[in-house]
Amino acid sequence: MIKSGITDSRSFPAVSIHGDLVITGGGLSGVCCAITAARQGLKVVLVQDRPVLGGNASSEVRLWILGATSHMGNNNRWAREGGVVDEILVENTYRNPEGNPVIFDMVLLDKVVKETNITLLLNTAVYAVDKKDMATIQSLHAFCSQNQTTYTLTAPLFCDASGDGVVGFLSGAAFRMGAESQEEFGEKFAPSAVYGELLGHSLYFYSKDTGKPVVFTPPDFALKDITKIPRFKTFNAQESGCKLWWIEYGGRRDTVHDTEEIKWELWKVVYGVWDYIKNSGNFPEAATLTLEWVGAIPGKRESRRFEGDYMMTQQDIVEQRWHEDAVAFGGWSVDLHPADGVFSEKPGCNQWHSKGIYQIPYRSLYSKNIHNLFLGGRIISASHVAFASTRVMATAAYVSQAAGMAAALCIEKNILPADIFNQYHIPSLQQRLLKTGQYIPGLVLQDEQDLVGKAVISASSELLLTAFPGATQVTPLTLSVAQLLPLDKGTVPSFTFQADAQENTVLEVALRSSSKPGNYTPDITLATQHIPVHPGHNVLEIQFPVELETAAYVFITFMKNPLVALHVTEKRVTGILSVFNSVNKAVSNYGRQTPPEDIGMEAFEFWCPQRRPGGQNIAVQCDAGIHRFKAANISNGIDRPTHQPNAWVADWNDPQPQLILTWSQPQQIRYIDLFLDADYDHPMESVLMTHPENVMPFCVRNYRIKDAAGNILADKKDNYQTHNRIYFAALVTTDRLIIELEHPSATVPAAVFAVRCYGGEVGQQL
Template sequence: MMIEERKKSRSFQQKIIASDLVVVGGGLAGTCCAITAAREGIKVTLVQDRPVLGGNASSEVRLWVLGATSHMGNNNRWSREGGVIDEILVENLYRNPEGNAVIFDTVVLDKVVSEPNITLLLNTAAIEVEKNPDDTIASVKAFCSQNSVEYVLKAPLFCDASGDGVLGFLSGAAFRMGAESRDELGEKFAPSKDYGELLGHSLYFYSKDTGKPVNFVPPSYALKDITAIPRYRKFNSKEYGCNLWWIEYGGRLDTVHETEAIKWELWRVVYGVWNHIKNSGEFPEARNLTLEWVGTIPGKRESRRFEGDYMLRQQDIVEQREHSDAVAYGGWSIDLHPADGVFSEKPGCNQWHGKGIYHIPYRSFYSKNVPNLFFAGRIISVSHVAFGSARVMGTSAYGGQSVGMAAVLCRELNVLPSALGETQRMKALQQRLIRSGQYIPGFVLDDKKNLVHQASLSASSELRLNELPEDSLLKTLDPAVAQMLPATKGELPIFTVHAQATTVTAMQVELRTCGKIGSFTPDVLLEQKTIDLVEGRNCVKLAFKTKLPSAQYVFIVFRKNPAIKLHFSPKRITGVLSVFNHINEAVSNYGKQTPPDDIGIDAFEFWCPQRRPQGENLAIKMSTPLEDFGVENIRNGVARPTDRPNAWVASSSDPKPALQISWTEPKTIRTIVLKFDTDFDHPMESVLMGHPENVMPFCVRNYVLRDDQGNVVYQKTGNYQTMNTIRLHEPLQTKRLTLEVEHPSERVPAAVFEVLCYEN
């Protein structure tokens, strides 16, 4: 028993922690930043003011993680973010395809605590900053409410990923709050004062069927008159969780300092809504439902945005402007909400999509006036309009990874963040990011240390795609469908499809490509054909006159006609996809985007895949095979489909697919990196939304690596991850490395995007 005499005052216990990088904020941006840096060998302190990691994705808020894929509701094919955030989402899919938010907490925490270079401080809030005479941050004081310890965190570099920009605010970093005018940055979509200049907070609830009647007595603070919510008729007994994203409030208030007031108003709304569902008599199906969970902290959208050396703006997104210092990308729609939120007469959101993904430059990720301060997450240097797209968690996490790798280079070179803008340093940063699994549009991995570049390559087989065989599966041509195929330069083969017509009719067929190589909006019409069909089965041959100037995807489009059914194929192949001109209202996709003339947004059609178990390819034959699936793809520097599949794909008939990497002289190999296909087109929403499988059907599950004597160097069974990094216990001396893979299934041939081999 400890008895301490009375004192006039006391101080909390203090601990000093020194590291290379302090990251304030444990949402996905801060988490991915910390993991990326730690894996490259620097010491990181990760500070999170909540009991769990993940921010808005955690069980405290329960919003699904999304980024450029946008629920598969846009034209951004194969655009799911790579690197650490991909690893987290793939892991969550494997462990948690049902979308349990509590399990997602464990997935994220597991990734962090597995890194020995990370010191994690949960329930710890940054409260004070000490600066050096040169305006750099010297240390951050933080307090943990659970153990009453005050921490002094010292480092040469800091990253603010706190959402509200706590560290940036305390350090005096320049920031903005509210919308820029239309004139300042030339953004035609800049909102009016009537619409509002800030997005609000949201708070969700979950319900549960108990199997017996449940009464509900509302608390005194519940909203009494549900008709005060203009969209009250949209409430129903089936939707819960982040499907109710539009329960939003606070855009007219200070979204930092009035958060508690905003939370109370959201509680009033949620409990008033539940009272309406349970007690209005309009929802008899809710009789057995109970209110299982209500959020205790709101999910925040917008507050401070900090100024860097470049401010991302609407034109960057819509025009897909290229930046030489690109380190990340976005692809969510420009998604602005009325400031009055759930109390607004206006629609809950106003989404306008770009034709493809866009660059986010490095200059947007550090402070223009606090020299050793990075930003990550929704607080980076963007305009209010661009923020509407860049704010989502997949994009935020992707930027966090860029900052983590930038911090590594800053430590290695002993420079401050802005110094990485120099051409050669920027190239080094981009190459490190790409090697770690982060795709940057338009950039390729050019790694001189990769021994595969010195080797000759061969394979037991290479896919020569001459047919996607039909099955008994027929689908009505409603909506319109297009088959995406990777075509090489020059003439196209003759395509053959079979159409089943219920009456004499005509089938409209188009050949389209994209106006920008590497994007997937089929906005260039090359040829049109009208094919007369008889009742019954029709064999249709399509001979196009077009000669392609370069390798690219072509879209063979079959316009909507409910009198026609087309045959589809169960065969799925890496880099081959069918897309549909269907509607996805959740992301404001109504088949075609038709914006007003004066807001600076493009009009175009949406062509999107169907989710598995649907999404089969069109059954089609080619007079000459498509041959862009060769083994040379494993060293072309791109590890996902872009303007081509970028993968070695084995022939389906190959019983033992293998590729060989051979050198004229023995090589010393310590590290091998393999990159597989986990379907970058699938969004992998982290919570609420279930998934039909827990392993992507294209992913190689089982493989063996052998040396030149046939000895097994490494063997893996049950793989499900995109990137496999193999660190051998002892360096391997060999003139040949053979990778033997198994086909994922009889309907999916084995594919490998990339192989990297290093001496260290």
């Protein structure tokens, strides 16, 4: 036994930990920053004040992760974020397609503890900062409530990914809270005082059907008069979890220091809503439902935003401005909420989309006055209006990956965060990010160390897309639909398609393109044809008299006509999609965005894919063939579709697809990187929503790698990830590599975005 006598005072055990980078905040942003930095060789301390990782995505809050893909409800094609956040979402979709938040906790924890360079401190809150001088943090002080231990955390670099900016605040970093005026940055969407300057918190609940009657007796503190919530007439018994995002409050309060009071108001609302659903008599279908879970901490949207050397504004997003120091991208709508939240008469959100994704500059990812402090997650340097887009979790995690990589560069060169920009190290940072799969719009990987650049690349076959083979189905044109196809510059080839009609009618078919390269908003009509269609089966040829100035995706657009049914195919190909002029109310997509003239937003149509098993390709035939799937694409430095598929795709009928790399002299190879197609267009919401499959249909599952002598160097089965690294314990010396792949299925041909080969010494940091 332990027995202690009387004493005047005692103190908790004290532990000191030194690392290269201390990250405060274990939400998705902190996790992605930590893993990125650790894989570059940094000793990382990740300190999290909650018992689980994930922040707003964890089982404590249960918000799904989204970013530029926006529930597939905007025009941002192939826009899911890459690198570590992609790895996590793909892993979760494989293990947890049902969206169980507890399983997602496990996935995150598993990813972090596998990294030997990360020291993880859970249930540990930072409460004080020591500084070396006015501009430099020396150490953080933290306390773990579970082991009653205090920690002193020292490092040359720190990253604040805490959401509220606890380290930035305590260190004296310049910050803002609330909304800028329209005049400060010329932002026409800046909110008025009536709308409010802060987004509130939300708190969710889950229900469960027990199969027998359940009585609910509300607590005394529950909201009694449900009519105080203007949208009470839209309540229903089916919605739960983050579909209840609109249960929001706190935008008129201090969203940091008043959080506990805000939580209590949200509890009043949640239990009042459930009381109304259970006991009003208006929802007989709720008789057997029980309240399975109610959030104990609210999900925060907004508090402090910190100032960097560049502050993003509305114009950066809407105009899709280019930045020389771009390190990430965003694509969520500019999404403001009324400060009164659930008690407001206004709509729960006010979302306006841009025509495509936008760049995020590195200068927004570090403090302008605390010289060794990176900014991660939602607290990056952005105005209130720009923050309305950059704040969402996948975007926040993406910029944090860039901060983690920048930290590695700082340690290697013994420089501070701002020096990366000021001393012209941005190209090096960008290239290192691209190498990990972090797509940056407009940039191309140029890696002199990649041995593939010296190889002759060939393949057993290359898809020449003249038609989709096999049987077709018919689907009525109840929505306007377009086939998105990548074409070479020059004359647009002729196309043939099949249509069935009930009676004589005229079908309008237009060829459209995007006004900005890399966008997928079909806002330019290049040509239009009106084609007579007769009763029965029709085989129709169309020729658009158009010359394309550059290679680009075009939209063969079939306008809505319920009298016509188009032939579609079950065949799918990397970099090929059909899109629909449809509605997705979840992201304020009503088929067309028509903003008021005075808010600085653009008007355009939405053309979005359908989730599988829907969204079949139109059975278009192109006799000239589309030859944009060449083997050479694997070394072009782009690992996802942009203006072209950027992938090698094998022919449908190739019985054993192969990529062959041949060198004039033997090469010494330490590791190989393969980038496969885990479908960057699928948003992979992390919780609540069930996905149609746990492995993306385009992803190569099985492959083998052989050397020139036929020796098997790697034999992978059941792959589902985007990035595959094959590391050899001993250097492989060969003048040829043969990568043998299996088609993912009978309906999808094998595809590869990139192959990279590297030499190096044993133990070299990758």
